[in-house]
Amino acid sequence: xxxxxxxxxxxxxxxxxxxxxxxxxxxxxxxxxxxxxxxxxxxxxxxxxxxxxxxxxxxxxxxxxxxxxxxxxxxxxxxxxxxxxxxxxxxxxxxxxxxxxxxxxxxxxxxxxxxxxxxxxxxxxxxxxxxxxxxxxxxxxxxxxxxxxxxxxxxxxxxxxxxxxxxxxxxxxxxxxxxxxxxxxxxxxxxxxxxxxxxxxxxxxxxxxxxxxxxxxxxxxxxxxxxxxxxxxxxxxxxxxxxxxxxxxxxxxxxxxxxxxxxxxxxxxxxxxxxxxxxxxxxxxxxxxxxxxxx
Amino acid sequence: xxxxxxxxxxxxxxxxxxxxxxxxxxxxxxxxxxxxxxxxxxxxxxxxxxxxxxxxxxxxxxxxxxxxxxxxxxxxxxxxxxxxxxxxxxxxxxxxxxxxxxxxxxxxxxxxxxxxxxxxxxxxxxxxxxxxxxxxxxxxxxxxxxxxxxxxxxxxxxxxxxxxxxxxxxxxxxxxxxxxxxxxxx
Numbered sequence: 001x002x003x004x005x006x007x008x009x010x011x012x013x014x015x016x017x018x019x020x021x022x023x024x025x026x027x028x029x030x031x032x033x034x035x036x037x038x039x040x041x042x043x044x045x046x047x048x049x050x051x052x053x054x055x056x057x058x059x060x061x062x063x064x065x066x067x068x069x070x071x072x073x074x075x076x077x078x079x080x081x082x083x084x085x086x087x088x089x090x091x092x093x094x095x096x097x098x099x100x101x102x103x104x105x106x107x108x109x110x111x112x113x114x115x116x117x118x119x120x121x122x123x124x125x126x127x128x129x130x131x132x133x134x135x136x137x138x139x140x141x142x143x144x145x146x147x148x149x150x151x152x153x154x155x156x157x158x159x160x161x162x163x164x165x166x167x168x169x170x171x172x173x174x175x176x177x178x179x180x181x182x183x184x185x186x187x188x189x190x191x192x193x194x195x196x197x198x199x200x201x202x203x204x205x206x207x208x209x210x211x212x213x214x215x216x217x218x219x220x221x222x223x224x225x226x227x228x229x230x231x232x233x234x235x236x237x238x239x240x241x242x243x244x245x246x247x248x249x250x251x252x253x254x255x256x257x258x259x260x261x262x263x264x265x266x267x268x269x270x271x272x273x274x275x276x277x278x279x280x281x282x283x284x285x286x287x288x289x290x291x292x293x294x295x
Numbered sequence: 296x297x298x299x300x301x302x303x304x305x306x307x308x309x310x311x312x313x314x315x316x317x318x319x320x321x322x323x324x325x326x327x328x329x330x331x332x333x334x335x336x337x338x339x340x341x342x343x344x345x346x347x348x349x350x351x352x353x354x355x356x357x358x359x360x361x362x363x364x365x366x367x368x369x370x371x372x373x374x375x376x377x378x379x380x381x382x383x384x385x386x387x388x389x390x391x392x393x394x395x396x397x398x399x400x401x402x403x404x405x406x407x408x409x410x411x412x413x414x415x416x417x418x419x420x421x422x423x424x425x426x427x428x429x430x431x432x433x434x435x436x437x438x439x440x441x442x443x444x445x446x447x448x449x450x451x452x453x454x455x456x457x458x459x460x461x462x463x464x465x466x467x468x469x470x471x472x473x474x475x476x477x478x479x480x481x
Contacts, residue, residue, distance in 0.1 A: 030457050031415070032458050032459065033414070034418065037418070037421065041421060044433065045441050049441050049444065050445075053478075056477040057477055059470050059474060060449040060467065060474075061452060061460070062458050062462065063466075064458075065458075074397045074398070083476075084476040097397065098397035100397075
Protein backbone atom coordinates (compact mmCIF):
# COMPACT_ATOMS: atom_id res chain seq x y z
CA UNK A 1 0.00 0.00 0.00
CA UNK A 2 1.56 3.27 -1.04
CA UNK A 3 1.40 5.15 2.24
CA UNK A 4 -2.34 5.84 2.21
CA UNK A 5 -3.37 8.97 3.99
CA UNK A 6 0.11 10.25 4.35
CA UNK A 7 0.26 13.92 3.57
CA UNK A 8 3.50 15.67 2.71
CA UNK A 9 4.52 16.19 6.34
CA UNK A 10 3.93 12.53 7.11
CA UNK A 11 5.82 11.41 4.03
CA UNK A 12 8.84 13.35 5.19
CA UNK A 13 8.60 11.61 8.50
CA UNK A 14 8.32 8.21 6.88
CA UNK A 15 11.54 8.63 4.96
CA UNK A 16 13.39 8.81 8.26
CA UNK A 17 11.62 5.96 10.05
CA UNK A 18 11.14 3.55 7.17
CA UNK A 19 14.11 1.39 8.00
CA UNK A 20 13.33 1.25 11.67
CA UNK A 21 10.10 -0.60 11.04
CA UNK A 22 11.56 -4.05 10.70
CA UNK A 23 13.82 -3.70 13.72
CA UNK A 24 11.12 -2.69 16.16
CA UNK A 25 10.68 -5.11 19.01
CA UNK A 26 7.48 -7.07 18.85
CA UNK A 27 5.90 -8.54 21.92
CA UNK A 28 7.01 -12.09 22.63
CA UNK A 29 3.57 -13.61 22.92
CA UNK A 30 2.00 -12.11 19.79
CA UNK A 31 -0.68 -10.41 21.91
CA UNK A 32 -2.34 -7.30 20.55
CA UNK A 33 -1.77 -4.98 23.52
CA UNK A 34 -2.63 -1.77 21.76
CA UNK A 35 -6.14 -2.77 20.65
CA UNK A 36 -6.86 -3.90 24.23
CA UNK A 37 -6.34 -0.37 25.57
CA UNK A 38 -9.51 1.51 26.55
CA UNK A 39 -10.94 3.99 24.03
CA UNK A 40 -9.75 7.07 25.91
CA UNK A 41 -6.12 5.94 25.70
CA UNK A 42 -6.38 5.06 22.00
CA UNK A 43 -7.82 8.55 21.44
CA UNK A 44 -4.86 10.11 23.26
CA UNK A 45 -2.51 8.16 20.99
CA UNK A 46 -4.42 9.16 17.82
CA UNK A 47 -4.34 12.82 18.88
CA UNK A 48 -0.57 12.70 19.24
CA UNK A 49 -0.03 11.51 15.67
CA UNK A 50 -0.03 15.21 14.74
CA UNK A 51 -1.96 14.56 11.52
CA UNK A 52 -5.72 14.03 11.25
CA UNK A 53 -5.37 12.12 7.98
CA UNK A 54 -2.98 9.63 9.52
CA UNK A 55 -5.32 9.23 12.50
CA UNK A 56 -8.29 8.65 10.17
CA UNK A 57 -6.36 6.01 8.28
CA UNK A 58 -5.97 3.97 11.48
CA UNK A 59 -9.60 3.00 10.74
CA UNK A 60 -8.10 0.60 8.19
CA UNK A 61 -6.31 -1.46 10.90
CA UNK A 62 -9.25 -3.44 12.28
CA UNK A 63 -12.85 -3.05 13.44
CA UNK A 64 -11.61 -1.91 16.86
CA UNK A 65 -10.13 1.20 15.23
CA UNK A 66 -12.95 2.10 12.88
CA UNK A 67 -14.12 5.69 13.24
CA UNK A 68 -12.18 6.27 16.49
CA UNK A 69 -10.27 9.18 14.91
CA UNK A 70 -13.44 11.31 14.80
CA UNK A 71 -13.35 11.59 18.63
CA UNK A 72 -9.62 12.39 18.86
CA UNK A 73 -8.65 15.20 21.27
CA UNK A 74 -6.64 16.95 18.53
CA UNK A 75 -7.07 17.37 14.79
CA UNK A 76 -4.19 18.73 12.75
CA UNK A 77 -4.97 19.28 9.11
CA UNK A 78 -1.97 20.32 7.14
CA UNK A 79 -1.49 20.38 3.39
CA UNK A 80 -5.13 19.58 2.80
CA UNK A 81 -7.36 20.83 0.00
CA UNK A 82 -10.46 22.83 0.98
CA UNK A 83 -12.76 20.13 -0.42
CA UNK A 84 -11.08 17.36 1.59
CA UNK A 85 -11.23 19.53 4.68
CA UNK A 86 -14.99 20.06 4.39
CA UNK A 87 -15.51 16.30 4.04
CA UNK A 88 -13.36 15.66 7.14
CA UNK A 89 -14.98 18.35 9.32
CA UNK A 90 -18.37 16.81 8.53
CA UNK A 91 -17.32 13.60 10.28
CA UNK A 92 -15.78 14.97 13.48
CA UNK A 93 -17.81 14.33 16.63
CA UNK A 94 -18.25 17.54 18.70
CA UNK A 95 -17.07 18.95 20.98
CA UNK A 96 -13.60 18.92 19.43
CA UNK A 97 -10.51 19.58 21.55
CA UNK A 98 -7.92 21.16 19.34
CA UNK A 99 -8.63 21.91 15.68
CA UNK A 100 -5.72 23.24 13.64
CA UNK A 101 -6.01 23.91 9.92
CA UNK A 102 -3.14 24.79 7.60
CA UNK A 103 -4.00 25.06 3.93
CA UNK A 104 -1.01 25.20 1.57
CA UNK A 105 -0.14 28.33 -0.33
CA UNK A 106 -1.16 26.98 -3.73
CA UNK A 107 -4.80 26.84 -2.59
CA UNK A 108 -5.58 30.55 -2.41
CA UNK A 109 -9.00 30.98 -0.85
CA UNK A 110 -11.47 33.79 -1.27
CA UNK A 111 -12.94 35.40 1.89
CA UNK A 112 -16.25 33.61 1.29
CA UNK A 113 -14.50 30.20 1.16
CA UNK A 114 -12.71 30.99 4.42
CA UNK A 115 -16.05 32.07 5.94
CA UNK A 116 -17.62 28.78 4.94
CA UNK A 117 -14.73 26.81 6.49
CA UNK A 118 -15.08 28.73 9.75
CA UNK A 119 -18.85 28.15 9.64
CA UNK A 120 -18.18 24.40 9.30
CA UNK A 121 -15.69 24.47 12.20
CA UNK A 122 -17.90 26.44 14.61
CA UNK A 123 -20.50 23.69 15.34
CA UNK A 124 -17.61 21.40 16.36
CA UNK A 125 -17.15 23.75 19.37
CA UNK A 126 -13.35 23.40 19.42
CA UNK A 127 -11.53 24.38 22.62
CA UNK A 128 -8.61 25.50 20.46
CA UNK A 129 -8.98 26.73 16.89
CA UNK A 130 -6.03 27.70 14.72
CA UNK A 131 -6.48 28.59 11.06
CA UNK A 132 -3.70 29.47 8.62
CA UNK A 133 -4.88 30.19 5.08
CA UNK A 134 -3.42 32.15 2.18
CA UNK A 135 -5.54 34.60 0.27
CA UNK A 136 -5.38 36.13 -3.13
CA UNK A 137 -3.69 39.56 -3.06
CA UNK A 138 -6.80 41.42 -4.16
CA UNK A 139 -8.54 40.40 -0.94
CA UNK A 140 -5.79 41.49 1.42
CA UNK A 141 -6.88 44.15 3.82
CA UNK A 142 -4.96 47.26 4.62
CA UNK A 143 -5.94 50.49 6.21
CA UNK A 144 -5.84 52.29 2.88
CA UNK A 145 -7.65 49.63 0.91
CA UNK A 146 -11.11 50.30 -0.35
CA UNK A 147 -12.18 46.72 0.37
CA UNK A 148 -15.68 46.80 1.74
CA UNK A 149 -17.07 44.65 4.47
CA UNK A 150 -18.54 42.37 1.85
CA UNK A 151 -14.99 41.21 1.08
CA UNK A 152 -14.41 40.24 4.69
CA UNK A 153 -14.30 36.90 6.43
CA UNK A 154 -17.22 36.24 8.72
CA UNK A 155 -16.12 35.13 12.17
CA UNK A 156 -18.70 32.88 13.84
CA UNK A 157 -19.36 33.23 17.55
CA UNK A 158 -17.11 30.66 19.22
CA UNK A 159 -18.41 30.69 22.77
CA UNK A 160 -16.63 27.49 23.86
CA UNK A 161 -13.22 28.29 22.35
CA UNK A 162 -10.46 29.20 24.82
CA UNK A 163 -7.68 29.74 22.28
CA UNK A 164 -8.16 31.26 18.83
CA UNK A 165 -5.43 31.82 16.23
CA UNK A 166 -6.27 33.32 12.84
CA UNK A 167 -3.65 33.80 10.16
CA UNK A 168 -5.11 35.11 6.94
CA UNK A 169 -5.18 38.51 5.36
CA UNK A 170 -8.76 39.62 4.61
CA UNK A 171 -10.69 41.87 6.95
CA UNK A 172 -12.57 39.95 9.66
CA UNK A 173 -16.22 40.69 10.26
CA UNK A 174 -17.55 40.06 13.76
CA UNK A 175 -20.76 38.13 14.39
CA UNK A 176 -23.72 40.49 14.94
CA UNK A 177 -24.26 39.24 18.50
CA UNK A 178 -22.79 36.94 21.11
CA UNK A 179 -19.78 36.93 23.41
CA UNK A 180 -16.56 34.95 23.27
CA UNK A 181 -17.09 33.92 26.87
CA UNK A 182 -14.44 31.19 27.07
CA UNK A 183 -11.71 33.00 25.14
CA UNK A 184 -8.42 33.42 27.03
CA UNK A 185 -5.84 33.56 24.27
CA UNK A 186 -6.21 35.32 20.93
CA UNK A 187 -3.68 35.60 18.14
CA UNK A 188 -4.03 37.38 14.80
CA UNK A 189 -1.55 37.29 11.97
CA UNK A 190 -2.10 39.60 9.05
CA UNK A 191 -5.86 39.96 9.34
CA UNK A 192 -7.56 43.20 10.23
CA UNK A 193 -10.18 43.15 12.90
CA UNK A 194 -12.03 45.85 14.81
CA UNK A 195 -10.33 45.24 18.16
CA UNK A 196 -12.37 48.05 19.71
CA UNK A 197 -15.53 46.03 19.03
CA UNK A 198 -14.11 42.58 19.67
CA UNK A 199 -12.27 43.03 22.98
CA UNK A 200 -15.33 44.11 25.04
CA UNK A 201 -16.91 40.83 23.91
CA UNK A 202 -14.01 38.77 25.34
CA UNK A 203 -14.47 39.26 29.11
CA UNK A 204 -11.81 36.72 30.14
CA UNK A 205 -9.11 37.42 27.54
CA UNK A 206 -5.63 37.13 29.10
CA UNK A 207 -3.27 36.98 26.13
CA UNK A 208 -3.36 38.88 22.88
CA UNK A 209 -0.83 38.51 20.08
CA UNK A 210 -0.92 40.72 16.99
CA UNK A 211 1.74 39.70 14.51
CA UNK A 212 2.47 41.66 11.33
CA UNK A 213 -0.04 44.36 12.23
CA UNK A 214 -0.30 46.30 8.96
CA UNK A 215 -2.58 49.13 9.97
CA UNK A 216 -1.75 52.66 11.03
CA UNK A 217 -3.47 52.64 14.37
CA UNK A 218 -3.74 50.26 17.28
CA UNK A 219 -6.37 50.41 19.99
CA UNK A 220 -6.34 47.87 22.80
CA UNK A 221 -8.64 48.39 25.77
CA UNK A 222 -9.10 45.34 27.97
CA UNK A 223 -9.69 45.10 31.71
CA UNK A 224 -8.62 41.42 31.83
CA UNK A 225 -5.56 41.31 29.55
CA UNK A 226 -2.29 40.11 31.16
CA UNK A 227 0.00 39.63 28.15
CA UNK A 228 0.23 41.68 24.98
CA UNK A 229 2.58 40.94 22.11
CA UNK A 230 2.50 43.28 19.10
CA UNK A 231 4.68 43.36 16.02
CA UNK A 232 3.73 46.24 13.75
CA UNK A 233 4.79 46.09 10.12
CA UNK A 234 3.63 49.63 9.24
CA UNK A 235 4.20 53.07 10.62
CA UNK A 236 1.78 53.60 13.46
CA UNK A 237 0.11 57.00 13.64
CA UNK A 238 -1.84 56.25 16.76
CA UNK A 239 -1.42 53.90 19.69
CA UNK A 240 -4.07 53.76 22.39
CA UNK A 241 -3.54 51.00 24.94
CA UNK A 242 -5.40 50.81 28.26
CA UNK A 243 -4.70 47.55 30.06
CA UNK A 244 -4.95 47.85 33.85
CA UNK A 245 -4.07 44.18 34.57
CA UNK A 246 -1.25 43.79 32.01
CA UNK A 247 1.91 42.15 33.34
CA UNK A 248 3.89 41.47 30.18
CA UNK A 249 4.23 43.76 27.17
CA UNK A 250 6.28 43.03 24.08
CA UNK A 251 6.19 45.60 21.31
CA UNK A 252 8.14 45.62 18.07
CA UNK A 253 7.71 48.10 15.24
CA UNK A 254 9.52 47.73 11.93
CA UNK A 255 8.99 51.41 11.12
CA UNK A 256 9.67 54.51 13.14
CA UNK A 257 6.92 55.92 15.22
CA UNK A 258 7.09 59.52 14.05
CA UNK A 259 6.87 62.56 16.26
CA UNK A 260 3.41 63.39 15.05
CA UNK A 261 2.09 60.08 16.31
CA UNK A 262 -0.29 60.04 19.20
CA UNK A 263 0.73 57.51 21.79
CA UNK A 264 -1.29 56.78 24.87
CA UNK A 265 -0.36 53.84 27.02
CA UNK A 266 -1.62 52.91 30.43
CA UNK A 267 -0.32 49.67 31.89
CA UNK A 268 0.38 50.28 35.59
CA UNK A 269 1.15 46.67 36.55
CA UNK A 270 3.62 45.75 33.80
CA UNK A 271 6.73 44.09 35.20
CA UNK A 272 8.09 42.53 32.02
CA UNK A 273 8.52 45.00 29.19
CA UNK A 274 10.27 44.86 25.85
CA UNK A 275 9.85 47.79 23.45
CA UNK A 276 11.72 47.82 20.18
CA UNK A 277 11.39 50.20 17.24
CA UNK A 278 13.37 49.55 14.10
CA UNK A 279 13.33 51.68 11.01
CA UNK A 280 15.61 53.82 8.91
CA UNK A 281 17.15 54.82 12.20
CA UNK A 282 16.98 52.83 15.36
CA UNK A 283 15.10 55.10 17.68
CA UNK A 284 14.69 53.12 20.76
CA UNK A 285 15.23 49.87 22.50
CA UNK A 286 13.90 49.41 25.97
CA UNK A 287 14.00 46.08 27.68
CA UNK A 288 13.34 45.69 31.36
CA UNK A 289 13.11 42.36 33.12
CA UNK A 290 11.37 44.00 35.98
CA UNK A 291 10.48 47.64 36.05
CA UNK A 292 7.78 47.74 38.69
CA UNK A 293 4.92 50.11 38.13
CA UNK A 294 5.27 51.70 34.75
CA UNK A 295 3.18 54.26 32.94
CA UNK B 296 -2.23 17.55 57.41
CA UNK B 297 -5.57 17.54 59.13
CA UNK B 298 -5.96 14.99 61.87
CA UNK B 299 -9.37 13.46 62.43
CA UNK B 300 -10.18 14.16 66.09
CA UNK B 301 -12.72 11.35 66.27
CA UNK B 302 -10.03 8.67 65.91
CA UNK B 303 -7.94 7.17 68.75
CA UNK B 304 -4.65 8.53 69.95
CA UNK B 305 -2.64 5.67 68.44
CA UNK B 306 -4.15 6.40 65.09
CA UNK B 307 -3.25 10.08 65.48
CA UNK B 308 0.34 9.25 66.36
CA UNK B 309 0.59 6.92 63.37
CA UNK B 310 -0.79 9.55 61.04
CA UNK B 311 1.51 12.24 62.34
CA UNK B 312 4.51 9.92 62.00
CA UNK B 313 3.44 9.11 58.46
CA UNK B 314 3.02 12.77 57.59
CA UNK B 315 6.59 13.35 58.72
CA UNK B 316 8.04 10.73 56.37
CA UNK B 317 9.20 12.00 53.02
CA UNK B 318 8.53 8.78 51.14
CA UNK B 319 5.50 6.56 50.69
CA UNK B 320 5.47 2.77 50.24
CA UNK B 321 3.45 1.27 47.40
CA UNK B 322 2.57 -2.40 47.00
CA UNK B 323 2.11 -4.03 43.58
CA UNK B 324 -0.55 -6.61 42.70
CA UNK B 325 2.05 -9.36 43.26
CA UNK B 326 2.99 -8.06 46.73
CA UNK B 327 6.30 -6.26 46.01
CA UNK B 328 7.04 -3.05 47.91
CA UNK B 329 8.42 0.17 46.41
CA UNK B 330 9.43 3.43 48.07
CA UNK B 331 8.75 6.69 46.27
CA UNK B 332 9.32 10.35 47.13
CA UNK B 333 6.10 11.66 48.66
CA UNK B 334 6.57 15.07 47.08
CA UNK B 335 7.05 13.63 43.56
CA UNK B 336 4.19 11.12 43.96
CA UNK B 337 1.80 13.89 45.05
CA UNK B 338 2.94 16.20 42.28
CA UNK B 339 2.84 13.65 39.44
CA UNK B 340 -0.19 11.51 40.31
CA UNK B 341 -3.62 12.91 41.10
CA UNK B 342 -4.65 9.56 42.61
CA UNK B 343 -1.63 9.32 44.95
CA UNK B 344 -2.02 13.02 45.84
CA UNK B 345 -5.61 12.30 46.87
CA UNK B 346 -4.56 9.29 48.96
CA UNK B 347 -1.77 11.24 50.68
CA UNK B 348 -4.05 14.20 51.43
CA UNK B 349 -6.81 11.90 52.63
CA UNK B 350 -4.48 9.94 54.90
CA UNK B 351 -5.22 6.62 53.19
CA UNK B 352 -1.54 5.81 52.64
CA UNK B 353 -0.56 2.61 54.46
CA UNK B 354 2.84 2.61 56.16
CA UNK B 355 3.23 -1.07 55.39
CA UNK B 356 2.60 -0.57 51.69
CA UNK B 357 -0.41 0.96 50.00
CA UNK B 358 -2.10 -1.70 47.89
CA UNK B 359 -2.26 -0.97 44.19
CA UNK B 360 -3.96 -4.17 43.09
CA UNK B 361 -4.32 -3.09 39.47
CA UNK B 362 -0.58 -2.61 38.88
CA UNK B 363 2.00 -5.37 38.46
CA UNK B 364 5.49 -5.10 39.95
CA UNK B 365 7.27 -4.37 36.66
CA UNK B 366 4.94 -1.46 35.83
CA UNK B 367 5.03 -0.14 39.40
CA UNK B 368 8.81 -0.25 39.38
CA UNK B 369 8.77 1.88 36.23
CA UNK B 370 6.25 4.30 37.77
CA UNK B 371 8.41 4.70 40.88
CA UNK B 372 11.55 5.01 38.78
CA UNK B 373 9.88 7.74 36.72
CA UNK B 374 8.73 9.64 39.84
CA UNK B 375 12.19 9.50 41.41
CA UNK B 376 13.91 10.57 38.18
CA UNK B 377 11.40 13.38 37.80
CA UNK B 378 12.10 14.54 41.36
CA UNK B 379 15.80 14.81 40.47
CA UNK B 380 15.50 16.36 37.02
CA UNK B 381 15.63 20.07 36.39
CA UNK B 382 12.56 21.05 34.42
CA UNK B 383 13.32 22.76 31.14
CA UNK B 384 12.47 26.40 30.64
CA UNK B 385 9.55 25.39 28.43
CA UNK B 386 7.92 23.47 31.26
CA UNK B 387 8.36 25.99 34.03
CA UNK B 388 7.52 29.01 31.94
CA UNK B 389 4.16 30.35 33.03
CA UNK B 390 3.44 32.07 29.77
CA UNK B 391 1.21 30.43 27.22
CA UNK B 392 2.99 30.66 23.92
CA UNK B 393 0.96 31.13 20.82
CA UNK B 394 0.70 28.53 18.11
CA UNK B 395 2.18 25.65 20.07
CA UNK B 396 1.27 22.01 19.72
CA UNK B 397 -1.65 20.90 21.89
CA UNK B 398 0.55 18.34 23.67
CA UNK B 399 3.79 18.87 25.52
CA UNK B 400 6.84 17.28 23.96
CA UNK B 401 8.72 14.83 26.19
CA UNK B 402 12.03 15.88 27.68
CA UNK B 403 15.17 14.14 26.47
CA UNK B 404 15.46 11.97 29.61
CA UNK B 405 11.79 11.03 29.33
CA UNK B 406 12.32 9.86 25.76
CA UNK B 407 15.23 7.71 26.87
CA UNK B 408 13.16 6.41 29.77
CA UNK B 409 10.42 5.01 27.49
CA UNK B 410 12.79 4.04 24.65
CA UNK B 411 14.43 1.36 26.79
CA UNK B 412 11.09 -0.33 27.63
CA UNK B 413 10.00 -3.57 26.00
CA UNK B 414 6.78 -3.53 24.03
CA UNK B 415 4.59 -5.05 26.75
CA UNK B 416 6.26 -3.02 29.54
CA UNK B 417 5.35 0.14 27.62
CA UNK B 418 1.68 -0.85 27.43
CA UNK B 419 1.57 -1.86 31.10
CA UNK B 420 3.06 1.53 31.95
CA UNK B 421 0.43 3.44 29.89
CA UNK B 422 -2.32 1.68 31.81
CA UNK B 423 -0.62 2.26 35.17
CA UNK B 424 -0.18 5.97 34.35
CA UNK B 425 -3.84 6.17 33.38
CA UNK B 426 -4.96 4.39 36.57
CA UNK B 427 -2.84 6.64 38.80
CA UNK B 428 -3.88 9.85 37.01
CA UNK B 429 -0.30 10.66 35.97
CA UNK B 430 -0.91 13.15 33.20
CA UNK B 431 2.74 13.78 32.37
CA UNK B 432 3.70 10.09 32.23
CA UNK B 433 0.61 9.44 30.12
CA UNK B 434 1.79 12.17 27.74
CA UNK B 435 5.21 10.59 27.44
CA UNK B 436 4.01 7.00 26.93
CA UNK B 437 1.23 7.91 24.47
CA UNK B 438 3.72 10.04 22.56
CA UNK B 439 6.07 7.06 22.32
CA UNK B 440 3.31 4.76 20.99
CA UNK B 441 2.22 7.36 18.42
CA UNK B 442 5.85 7.68 17.30
CA UNK B 443 5.82 3.90 16.68
CA UNK B 444 2.82 4.33 14.35
CA UNK B 445 3.88 7.40 12.39
CA UNK B 446 4.98 7.04 8.79
CA UNK B 447 3.90 3.41 8.46
CA UNK B 448 1.34 1.72 6.25
CA UNK B 449 -1.58 -0.11 7.92
CA UNK B 450 0.14 -3.43 7.12
CA UNK B 451 3.33 -2.33 8.87
CA UNK B 452 1.42 -1.07 11.90
CA UNK B 453 -0.51 -4.34 12.14
CA UNK B 454 2.80 -6.18 12.08
CA UNK B 455 4.43 -4.05 14.79
CA UNK B 456 1.48 -4.28 17.18
CA UNK B 457 0.15 -7.77 16.25
CA UNK B 458 -3.18 -6.32 15.17
CA UNK B 459 -5.38 -8.84 13.38
CA UNK B 460 -7.18 -7.51 10.34
CA UNK B 461 -10.76 -8.69 10.91
CA UNK B 462 -12.31 -6.78 8.01
CA UNK B 463 -13.90 -8.35 4.97
CA UNK B 464 -12.79 -7.03 1.58
CA UNK B 465 -16.14 -5.28 1.20
CA UNK B 466 -15.79 -3.52 4.56
CA UNK B 467 -12.31 -2.32 3.70
CA UNK B 468 -13.57 -0.94 0.42
CA UNK B 469 -16.39 0.86 2.25
CA UNK B 470 -13.91 2.43 4.69
CA UNK B 471 -11.64 3.56 1.89
CA UNK B 472 -14.61 5.38 0.37
CA UNK B 473 -15.47 6.99 3.71
CA UNK B 474 -11.88 8.12 4.01
CA UNK B 475 -11.44 9.35 0.45
CA UNK B 476 -10.66 12.82 1.89
CA UNK B 477 -7.72 11.46 3.83
CA UNK B 478 -5.71 10.22 0.86
CA UNK B 479 -2.81 12.27 -0.30
CA UNK B 480 -3.52 13.60 -3.77
CA UNK B 481 -1.65 16.79 -4.42
